[in-house]
Amino acid sequence: MGVERLIFAPPSEQFLHVQRTPVEATCPQCGSGDVARYPVANYVGPRIVTKCQTCFHHLSVDVPTADDHWPPWRSATLDWPSSRAG
Amino acid sequence: MTIDIDIDDNQHLSNLDAKDIARRYGAELVELETLRYGLLEVARDMHESLVRSSFSPIVRDIQDCTAAIHMRTDAGWETVASREGAMQHAFTAQHMCNFLMEEWDEASLQPGDTIFVNDPWRGAIHQSDVNLFRPIIIDGRVEFVLHSTSHVLDLGGAVPGGFANGVQTHFEEQLKFPPTLLYAGDVPVRPAFNYILENTRVPSSLLGDLRALYGCLAVGDARLRELVDRFGLALVRAGGQYGTDRIEQSMRAAIAALPDGDYPVEDFIDEDGVTDEELRIAATVRVRGDSIEVDFSGTSRQPLGNVGTAWIEGTRCVQGIKMVLDPHSPVNSGTLRPIEALLPAGSAVCTLPPSSVSNHLDIGSRNINMMTTAMSMALPEHGVAPDSGNFAAMMIGGFDDRHGHEGPWAGAILPGGAWGGTYKSDGLTSVTPAIGACRSSVWEHIERESPIVPLMHEFLPDSAGAGFHRGGFGGIFTLLPLATTYATITGDRSKRGAPGVNGGGSGFPFYAWLVPGDDPSVVLDPFDLRGCEPLFGVFDGQGRPVADDGVFGRGARYQTAKVAGLELKPGYALRVLFGGGGGWGDPLERPVDRVLEDVQAGLYSPEFVERAYGVVLSSSDEVDVDATTRLRAELADARKDGKWTVPAACPTNWIV
Ligand SMILES: [Zn+2]
Numbered sequence: 001m002g003v004e005r006l007i008f009a010p011p012s013e014q015f016l017h018v019q020r021t022p023v024e025a026t027c028p029q030c031g032s033g034d035v036a037r038y039p040v041a042n043y044v045g046p047r048i049v050t051k052c053q054t055c056f057h058h059l060s061v062d063v064p065t066a067d068d069h070w071p072p073w074r075s076a077t078l079d080w081p082s083s084r085a086g
Numbered sequence: 087m088t089i090d091i092d093i094d095d096n097q098h099l100s101n102l103d104a105k106d107i108a109r110r111y112g113a114e115l116v117e118l119e120t121l122r123y124g125l126l127e128v129a130r131d132m133h134e135s136l137v138r139s140s141f142s143p144i145v146r147d148i149q150d151c152t153a154a155i156h157m158r159t160d161a162g163w164e165t166v167a168s169r170e171g172a173m174q175h176a177f178t179a180q181h182m183c184n185f186l187m188e189e190w191d192e193a194s195l196q197p198g199d200t201i202f203v204n205d206p207w208r209g210a211i212h213q214s215d216v217n218l219f220r221p222i223i224i225d226g227r228v229e230f231v232l233h234s235t236s237h238v239l240d241l242g243g244a245v246p247g248g249f250a251n252g253v254q255t256h257f258e259e260q261l262k263f264p265p266t267l268l269y270a271g272d273v274p275v276r277p278a279f280n281y282i283l284e285n286t287r288v289p290s291s292l293l294g295d296l297r298a299l300y301g302c303l304a305v306g307d308a309r310l311r312e313l314v315d316r317f318g319l320a321l322v323r324a325g326g327q328y329g330t331d332r333i334e335q336s337m338r339a340a341i342a343a344l345p346d347g348d349y350p351v352e353d354f355i356d357e358d359g360v361t362d363e364e365l366r367i368a369a370t371v372r373v374r375g376d377s378i379e380v381d382f383s384g385t386s387r388q389p390l391g392n393v394g395t396a397w398i399e400g401t402r403c404v405q406g407i408k409m410v411l412d413p414h415s416p417v418n419s420g421t422l423r424p425i426e427a428l429l430p431a432g433s434a435v436c437t438l439p440p441s442s443v444s445n446h447l448d449i450g451s452r453n454i455n456m457m458t459t460a461m462s463m464a465l466p467e468h469g470v471a472p473d474s475g476n477f478a479a480m481m482i483g484g485f486d487d488r489h490g491h492e493g494p495w496a497g498a499i500l501p502g503g504a505w506g507g508t509y510k511s512d513g514l515t516s517v518t519p520a521i522g523a524c525r526s527s528v529w530e531h532i533e534r535e536s537p538i539v540p541l542m543h544e545f546l547p548d549s550a551g552a553g554f555h556r557g558g559f560g561g562i563f564t565l566l567p568l569a570t571t572y573a574t575i576t577g578d579r580s581k582r583g584a585p586g587v588n589g590g591g592s593g594f595p596f597y598a599w600l601v602p603g604d605d606p607s608v609v610l611d612p613f614d615l616r617g618c619e620p621l622f623g624v625f626d627g628q629g630r631p632v633a634d635d636g637v638f639g640r641g642a643r644y645q646t647a648k649v650a651g652l653e654l655k656p657g658y659a660l661r662v663l664f665g666g667g668g669g670w671g672d673p674l675e676r677p678v679d680r681v682l683e684d685v686q687a688g689l690y691s692p693e694f695v696e697r698a699y700g701v702v703l704s705s706s707d708e709v710d711v712d713a714t715t716r717l718r719a720e721l722a723d724a725r726k727d728g729k730w731t732v733p734a735a736c737p738t739n740w741i742v
Contacts, residue, residue: 008438010388015366016430017383040379041400041429043422044162045184045209056374071397072431073207073439075189075264082191085267085275086201 005074025059027052035059039070046070099335111324121317121325122332125167126416128309129153133169136234136302141294143535144237144498145171147528150215151236153302154179155310157326158229163187164419166326173523174211174450175235176417177401182209183231186219186265192228195221198272200300202282203265204241206256206396206443213260213444214238214248218268218296220303222310224319232306234299238292239496240483242285247481247496248444249576251359251648254390255440261285269300287483288496333420338376340411341424348372349460352384353452353472355434356581356638358391359445359648365389365434367452369403371460378407380457381428382435391648392442393578394434399453400427402521406457409520410468445648448578450521451475455506455584462587471506471551471668472584473519474560476577476596476647478503478664482654484571486537497536499565501543501662502526504550504558507590507670513558515545515666537569541609546594546663548691548737551583552698553590553669554676557735559689560594560666562612564659566603571654575662580622580647581638583665583734590669591698591732595633596647596662597623603659612663614741622647628742631663633734666735673699673732674718678709693738 020036027035032054040049042061048068050059064070099107104115111118132153137145145151149171156163156179163183170176185208186201203209204216214237222230240247241260250259261282268278282296283289314322348370355365368384380403388394404425408417415421429436435453437443455472462469483496505513505520518524529540542564549560575598583593598621601609608614615629622644624636639645654660681701684690695701700718704710724730 007440008432010390010438010441011432013387015368015384016387016433018381018428018430038428040426041181041397042426043180043401043419044164045181045188049426054374056372056377056379070431071207071436078189082194084194085270086190086194086265 003076005072006076008072023050025050027055027057027059029057030055039064039068098339099332100339111328113321113324117317117321118325118328121313121322122329124313125155125326125329126169128306128313129155129167129169131309132232132234132302132306133171135305136236136298137171139298139301140236141291141298142239143527143531144239145295145298147525147531148498148500149524150522151234152176152179153306154233155306156180156183156231156233157323159327163231164330166329166418168417171524173405174402174521175215177405177422178209178211178398179233179235180419180422181397181401182217183219183233185209187231190265195223195228196271197223198269199267200269200303201265202263202268202278204263207439208264209397211398212248212446213241213256213262216299218299218303220307222307224314229319229323230310232303232310234302236295236299238295239498240287240292241282245574245650246287246483246572247498247574249479249481249574250392250442250444251574251576251650253392253442254360256442257440259392259442259444287494291496330418330420333415333418334423335420336415337408337412337421338424341373341378342376344373344464346373346375347464349463351456351460353456355393355448355452356578357646358389358393359646360389360391362645363389365393367434367449367456369456369460371457373464377424379426379428382433383428383430385430385433385435388432388434388437388441392444393448393648394437394441394443395446395449396437396443398446399435399449400429402450403427403453403457405521406454407461409454410458410461410465410470445576447477447479447521447576448475451519454520459587468509469587469670470508471513471553471557471587471590471670473505473513473667474503474593474665475519475579475584476503476664477518477522478563478596478662479576481574482536482538482571484569486569488537488569491537495536497532498527499532500524500526501561501563501664503664504560504593504666506557506584506587506667507551507553507555509555509670512555513550513667515558516561517558537567538571539566539568540564541566541659542612545689546612546666547689548694549594549735550666550689551586551591551593551669551735552673552732553586554671554673556669556673556676557584557593557667560664562661562663564601564609564661566659567654567656569656573652573654573660575647575649575652577647577664579665581624583633584668586668586732587670589672589732591673592668592734593666594663594735595624595665597631598660598662601659601661603657609659612661613737613739616741619643621649630740630742631736633736669732674722678714682707682709691738694735698733
């Protein structure tokens with residue numbers, strides 16, 4: 001991981017949408033089969049949720065990994081050893 | 087003493103008695119209440135210290151500043167108490183702390199360390215809002231992080247004062263600081279201070295503000311340690327947990343009372359200050375049970391100009407929801423827990439670096455207005471119309487060449503705005519929009535510190551959106567420079583004013599002129615446009631403002647209300663007219679005595695109330711009841727036939 005997530009080209013689409021990826025699962029709360037996984041900003045920060053679309057029960061709330069690209073940007077020095085000054 | 091907090095218990099707090107609560111939190115209810123308020127008092131003390139010791143008028147007078155206490159929890163870092171001058175900071179502080187603490191090596195932190203951040207891609211609102219964080223280490227572990235925020239007058243960049251209208255990247259805006267050590271163990275880090283102070287136009291003000299931001303954290307450190315020394319860490323933590331759970335329960339109870347459903351809302355930004363492209367801000371507010379999802383899908387791509395934001399809208403939206411659902415409880419982590427946001431990457435609400443994001447005011451105001459509108463759809467009996475949507479914000483500065491005052495100077499002017507009408511009452515007049523809800527400027531201070539004279543700051547007649555409950559009135563602000571002054575004006579809702587709801591009319595839009603300053607009769611009459619140069623607004627062919635069917639920018643110097651580098655010479659005044667809030671409900675139903683009261687108070691003209699309220703006056707203090715009944719019936723019929731709509735608020739007696 002280096003400097004590749006510091007500068008981005010602006011998107012070409014006029015309007016943007018968050019994609020919800022369907023997940024094969026049954027909601028333990030309401031029994032619905034309509035479950036999806038997608039990035040959110042929850043109360044502490046960026047997260048990836050797997051969530052019932054019928055009742056909003058969370059099947060999981062995950063801290064994003066590098067592959068999730070959420071948020072899209074990332075510090076270039078995140079994995080470097082820390083000095084006294086940070 | 088250790089206390090196990092059983093937070094997995096699904097029982098709502100409101101269903102528990104004092105014994106159950108004591109069992110859950112391991113402490114008596116009276117202790118928990120004492121400590122949740124104890125933490126609030128620490129935050130209040132920090133905030134008061136910040137306001138009293140800051141140098142810049144933005145903090146000292148406008149109170150664009152906030153203090154917060156974050157606590158370590160299983161979820162990360164949660165805000166257990168905050169005290170705000172600018173409302174939005176209370177909703178955005180928690181993410182910033184989490185971004186910082188995920189990135190910073192905790193093992194390297196020492197008591198008295200203070201970290202500086204103003205990076206919008208790490209949760210800051212814009213670079214002008216700077217944040218200092220101070221970890222509180224207890225028994226070798228960081229247990230709390232104290233946080234102070236304020237807007238500062240200048241941090242370098244192409245445009246003095248930071249609202250860098252017209253630029254396209256954050257490189258051209260204020261200096262951007264990823265987490266940077268500013269004090270190492272209470273000792274100022276000289277390279278960090280030098281870098282900041284040598285890259286600002288107002289080092290004296292900025293140094294004062296940085297010391298105030300640091301000093302209030304030192305005050306908070308002492309107060310929080312007093313609390314921990316007296317009650318013990320476990321009990322203070324239990325109080326923080328109880329306080330956030332209690333607020334969460336309050337929010338969830340209010341959300342659960344809403345009908346489940348999807349509530350789609352949208353609003354617009356006139357343009358981005360670079361192109362004339364209108365920006366659509368869209369959201370679907372989904373309510374399920376006691377939680378909400380705000381999906382900003384459908385929002386326009388990030389603009390070229392500075393009117394998008396990087397990250398904050400996902401929690402700033404909560405402010406609009408809370409305003410309607412749970413207006414009285416203090417803001418903490420519990421306020422945010424029931425709500426998640428979907429932010430499309432690359433859209434105006436999640437712009438990618440290196441976009442410019444310095445004007446967050448307009449999009450933030452739209453966000454709040456959209457959320458109150460969605461809540462009004464879910465709870466039609468609790469509707470709230472949108473606010474003026476801009477602060478008429480001005481950053482001013484230059485070189486003061488008056489004898490005895492020589493030197494660079496900078497100031498901020500926030501004349502204010504107005505709120506929309508609500509289901510309960512008319513909208514508030516002369517207040518800043520809800521994202522800030524801070525104060526407007528103190529003119530005596532501005533006059534003393536700056537080579538300008540504020541000539542007028544008063545209500546603007548015929549500016550409030552008509553309604554059963556009308557909007558608040560917008561205002562007039564006129565300033566006369568005594569030395570050459572450069573102004574940045576940041577505003578929107580200049581193409582059309584704040585919309586009404588439930589049949590209400592829209593407010594007056596946002597306008598500005600350069601006015602010859604040598605004739606008091608002209609400069610003090612906001613309706614006298616003779617010799618005035620229009621800067622922006624919607625005009626007819628004669629240069630008269632017309633809110634409903636004029637042309638934006640016709641005959642004006644700018645095709646935008648986002649202006650930078652406007653040169654003001656002594657002898658010419660700058661006049662802005664800012665709009666009122668939208669109206670709530672049908673103006674044809676507003677009791678005639680209330681319409682008459684507004685006319686008698688000089689707030690509405692007889693001409694406007696006839697056009698918008700169908701109220702005909704026979705004299706200055708009498709309503710012609712028969713003519714009014716007839717006219718109201720005619721207008722209602724015409725509306726049914728699609729031949730009449732409530733006119734936008736707009737004065738009519740212009741002199742051109
Ligand atoms: Zn479900």
